[in-house]
Amino acid sequence: MKIDLTDTTASKINKALVQGRRAIGTPAVGMVLTMVIVTDEENAYDSIKAAEEASHEHPARTLVVIKRHARTPRDRTRSHLDAEVRVGADAGTGETVVLRMYGEVSEHADSVVLPLLLPDAPVVVWWPVEAPDNPAKDPLGALAQRRITDLYTTENPLVELEARARSYAPGDTDLAWTRLTPWRSMLAAALDQARVPIVSATVEAEADNPAAELLARWLEARLHVTAERVVTAGPVVTGVRLGTENGEIVIDRPEGPLATLSLPDQPSRTLALKVRTTSELIAEELRRLDADEMYAIALRGEATKENPSDV
Amino acid sequence: MISDWDNPLRDARDRRLPRIAGPSGLVIFGVTGDLSRKKLMPAVYDLANRGMLPPGFSLVGFARRDWADQDFAQVVHDSVREHARTEFREEVWQQLAEGMRFIPGDFDDDEAFKQLRQTVDELDAARGTSGNYAFYLSVPPKFFPKVVRQLKKHGLADAPEGSWRRAVIEKPFGSDLASARELNAIVHDVFDPEQVFRIDHYLGKETVQNILALRFANQMFEPIWNRSYVDHVQITMAEDIGIGGRAGYYDGIGSARDVIQNHLLQLMALTAMEEPAAFDAASLLTEKLKVLKAVKLPEDLGRHTVRGQYAASWQGGAQVVGYLQEEGIDARSKTDTYAAIKLNVDNRRWAGVPFYLRTGKRLGRRVTEIAVVFQRAPHSPFDSTATEELGQNAIVIRVQPDEGMTVRFGSKVPGTSMEIRDVTMDFAYGESFTESSPEAYERLILDVLLGDANLFPRHQEVEESWKILDPIEEYWDRHGTPARYASGSWGPEEADEMLARDGRSWRRP
Numbered sequence: 001m002k003i004d005l006t007d008t009t010a011s012k013i014n015k016a017l018v019q020g021r022r023a024i025g026t027p028a029v030g031m032v033l034t035m036v037i038v039t040d041e042e043n044a045y046d047s048i049k050a051a052e053e054a055s056h057e058h059p060a061r062t063l064v065v066i067k068r069h070a071r072t073p074r075d076r077t078r079s080h081l082d083a084e085v086r087v088g089a090d091a092g093t094g095e096t097v098v099l100r101m102y103g104e105v106s107e108h109a110d111s112v113v114l115p116l117l118l119p120d121a122p123v124v125v126w127w128p129v130e131a132p133d134n135p136a137k138d139p140l141g142a143l144a145q146r147r148i149t150d151l152y153t154t155e156n157p158l159v160e161l162e163a164r165a166r167s168y169a170p171g172d173t174d175l176a177w178t179r180l181t182p183w184r185s186m187l188a189a190a191l192d193q194a195r196v197p198i199v200s201a202t203v204e205a206e207a208d209n210p211a212a213e214l215l216a217r218w219l220e221a222r223l224h225v226t227a228e229r230v231v232t233a234g235p236v237v238t239g240v241r242l243g244t245e246n247g248e249i250v251i252d253r254p255e256g257p258l259a260t261l262s263l264p265d266q267p268s269r270t271l272a273l274k275v276r277t278t279s280e281l282i283a284e285e286l287r288r289l290d291a292d293e294m295y296a297i298a299l300r301g302e303a304t305k306e307n308p309s310d311v
Numbered sequence: 312m313i314s315d316w317d318n319p320l321r322d323a324r325d326r327r328l329p330r331i332a333g334p335s336g337l338v339i340f341g342v343t344g345d346l347s348r349k350k351l352m353p354a355v356y357d358l359a360n361r362g363m364l365p366p367g368f369s370l371v372g373f374a375r376r377d378w379a380d381q382d383f384a385q386v387v388h389d390s391v392r393e394h395a396r397t398e399f400r401e402e403v404w405q406q407l408a409e410g411m412r413f414i415p416g417d418f419d420d421d422e423a424f425k426q427l428r429q430t431v432d433e434l435d436a437a438r439g440t441s442g443n444y445a446f447y448l449s450v451p452p453k454f455f456p457k458v459v460r461q462l463k464k465h466g467l468a469d470a471p472e473g474s475w476r477r478a479v480i481e482k483p484f485g486s487d488l489a490s491a492r493e494l495n496a497i498v499h500d501v502f503d504p505e506q507v508f509r510i511d512h513y514l515g516k517e518t519v520q521n522i523l524a525l526r527f528a529n530q531m532f533e534p535i536w537n538r539s540y541v542d543h544v545q546i547t548m549a550e551d552i553g554i555g556g557r558a559g560y561y562d563g564i565g566s567a568r569d570v571i572q573n574h575l576l577q578l579m580a581l582t583a584m585e586e587p588a589a590f591d592a593a594s595l596l597t598e599k600l601k602v603l604k605a606v607k608l609p610e611d612l613g614r615h616t617v618r619g620q621y622a623a624s625w626q627g628g629a630q631v632v633g634y635l636q637e638e639g640i641d642a643r644s645k646t647d648t649y650a651a652i653k654l655n656v657d658n659r660r661w662a663g664v665p666f667y668l669r670t671g672k673r674l675g676r677r678v679t680e681i682a683v684v685f686q687r688a689p690h691s692p693f694d695s696t697a698t699e700e701l702g703q704n705a706i707v708i709r710v711q712p713d714e715g716m717t718v719r720f721g722s723k724v725p726g727t728s729m730e731i732r733d734v735t736m737d738f739a740y741g742e743s744f745t746e747s748s749p750e751a752y753e754r755l756i757l758d759v760l761l762g763d764a765n766l767f768p769r770h771q772e773v774e775e776s777w778k779i780l781d782p783i784e785e786y787w788d789r790h791g792t793p794a795r796y797a798s799g800s801w802g803p804e805e806a807d808e809m810l811a812r813d814g815r816s817w818r819r820p
Contacts, residue, residue, distance in 0.1 A: 030738070178327075181327045184320070184325075185327075185329055186362075187320055192333050192365065193334045193367065193439045193441065195316045198319070222319045222320050223319055256402075261367075263439060266436075266438075267437055269406070269410075270405055270406050271406055272359075272402040272403040272406045274400070284327070288326055292326075292327070294322060294325040294326075
């Protein structure tokens with residue numbers, strides 16, 4: 001069910017949500033979090049779709065904040081808010097409110113979002129594109145426990161990565177890091193089998209790939225070696241080589257979802273390493289809402305201290 | 312090789328990395344059986360698909376079939392296609408298929424076990440399974456002695472230095488105390504108690520694990536979880552199916568041995584136990600054992616236990632035959648397809664609070680639940696007409712289907728007059744954590760590979776449970792015959808009378 005509201009306010013939107021829920025016969029809700037998506041019109045459709053798919057695992061109220069740039073000077077001075085309320089089958093397992101903001105109100109998006117947050121439930125903000133320089137200090141970011149950015153969608157990812165490292169606050173996370181989880185778990189599993197000290201590391205990836213940079217920094221931090229970055233044709237990360245005394249541990253994924261794992265003195269075996277969809281990445285992000293300390297370590301690329309309480 | 316190896320890529324703070332089992336393999340005996348095809352193989356695939364299995368994980372099937380490795384892979388492929396929970400992905404399948412082996416043979420066949428030994432050694436070398444193997448005995452218990460002896464004889468039960476060997480067994484764990492002890496002795500002769508994992512798939516269900524979270528992670532339930540507030544507890548496991556093709560196994564065993572001894576007494580132990588010192592296998596065992604040992608049977612078993620057999624009738628729009636007309640059942644069989652018993656737990660928390668356990672086949676619908684029914688309010692300021700429709704408060708833990716929890720309490724009916732009626736408040740797993748909830752077997756197989764024994768009953772619990780059930784079975788053997796109940800109903804009238812004697816009634820689940 002969809003309810004369109006023009007030139008509206010947060011309290012009218014709240015009323016429409018209750019009305020929508022009653023109309024479809026489920027006044028009780030089991031939503032576990034509020035997801036705020038801050039995006040432009042161009043990326044709104046794909047982001048909402050990904051969030052709705054992720055809502056099958058984490059039923060959520062999704063608030064989509066779209067800042068519109070009016071064409072005429074007259075519209076630019078007139079500040080107003082349009083909303084589209086979707087409940088039931090139109091909104092995955094939760095409910096979705098698309099907020100289109102024109103004029104001055106778009107500078108005060110937090111005043112619209114705050115009354116629409118679910119009581120007591122955690123808040124997650126996701127910027128599919130154009131994340132603020134300092135997510136935690138952003139007015140919307142400040143409302144959230146968890147702030148999701150995506151280095152893949154920036155013009156100059158490696159420069160942005162440095163900015164993220166400088167502005168890091170607990171609760172920050174980036175989808176470039178999320179994309180690495182299967183790689184990292186397979187590398188950890190490979191090391192479980194090899195059980196030998198690592199003396200060198202190489203990450204092979206397409207040029208300017210932020211995930212590859214994070215992977216290299218993570219390996220440097222954990223293994224106390226200098227990771228070599230090798231540029232390949234891609235796509236994304238194509239391989240990792242860890243040197244040991246008796247040979248190399250290699251995970252090689254030239255293309256497609258099938259990778260090959262080779263350990264010294266053992267025959268190689270195949271591994272499934274799929275490039276995951278955005279909705280899968282978001283679902284993983286929402287599984288834990290506390291600070292991701294390992295992301296911070298990878299971001300800074302510091303060698304980890306032996307005592308975890310020092311971090 | 313370093314024995315005390317600390318993987319630098321793992322860290323307690325890195326919570327994204329899943330609990331991946333270490334290098335290991337799974338050997339399934341009786342791999343052609345129903346359970347293996349419908350549950351075990353799909354669960355292995357689902358684990359692989361979720362990235363929980365180590366690279367090089369190997370699956371070895373053992374059965375009396377003239378198959379090559381490829382034939383076995385094809386069978387697994389078909390069962391995965393049909394029964395797996397997660398979508399089929401070719402690349403995951405390829406990763407898994409490389410590690411599949413099949414050993415044709417009988418359990419008496421020394422050659423076959425020699426071949427198994429070679430296969431295990433070959434996999435260690437070729438796939439890096441590092442000597443870690445779990446042996447899943449998906450075979451009738453009468454074959455347990457043969458299989459474990461063969462494993463011992465061929466050195467498969469002894470783990471090389473730094474690796475592990477584990478045995479996984481399924482119910483029934485004996486048919487009475489004596490046979491359970493005998494079975495345990497046979498298995499423990501070869502495997503240490505810590506190496507033996509007894510599967511009670513109910514314990515792998517999210518809701519059952521949630522009983523402990525609900526009770527011990529919250530503040531609002533535990534203060535009323537005792538005799539001062541609880542009137543009684545009803546634990547129900549109902550099935551709508553008959554015995555199907557299991558006549559050979561079922562006749563002479565019956566529902567009490569099949570269900571109450573393991574599933575229901577485990578659910579009861581989790582509901583009634585004290586807070587464990589820690590969430591680990593040893594502490595859980597201690598507390599569950601304490602409760603099971605405190606269980607006391609009613610003096611008059613005739614008045615407080617009921618058994619029944621389903622009779623021909625209409626069930627849910629289909630005509631079904633009675634138990635005695637089922638194929639392969641003796642027309643004079645006294646086997647129970649329904650059992651209801653009353654138990655008391657003699658400790659400070661539960662003295663005077665009866666636990667009613669019931670199970671049956673061909674009942675109204677398939678449902679498993681634990682209902683904690685509370686006492687009425689000691690005083691009501693409302694007049695009796697206002698509260699006429701108010702029942703007792705209850706917390707119901709729905710184990711299956713539709714996993715979740717219901718709280719029942721009284722609420723004012725909207726309108727001018729004061730009228731109070733029962734309403735329910737619902738928490739559904741399917742609503743708050745949809746789709747992520749893994750199958751019980753996935754969880755349990757992963758726990759076996761990780762060596763986490765929290766969700767597996769130990770032999771002491773099995774023996775203690777038989778001590779509870781044996782006197783009831785003996786009484787039933789000596790007295791009377793099973794009551795009849797119409798298929799599709801909620802059990803015999805005698806069971807309703809049994810509760811009516813205590814001034815209570817069964818919930819309609």
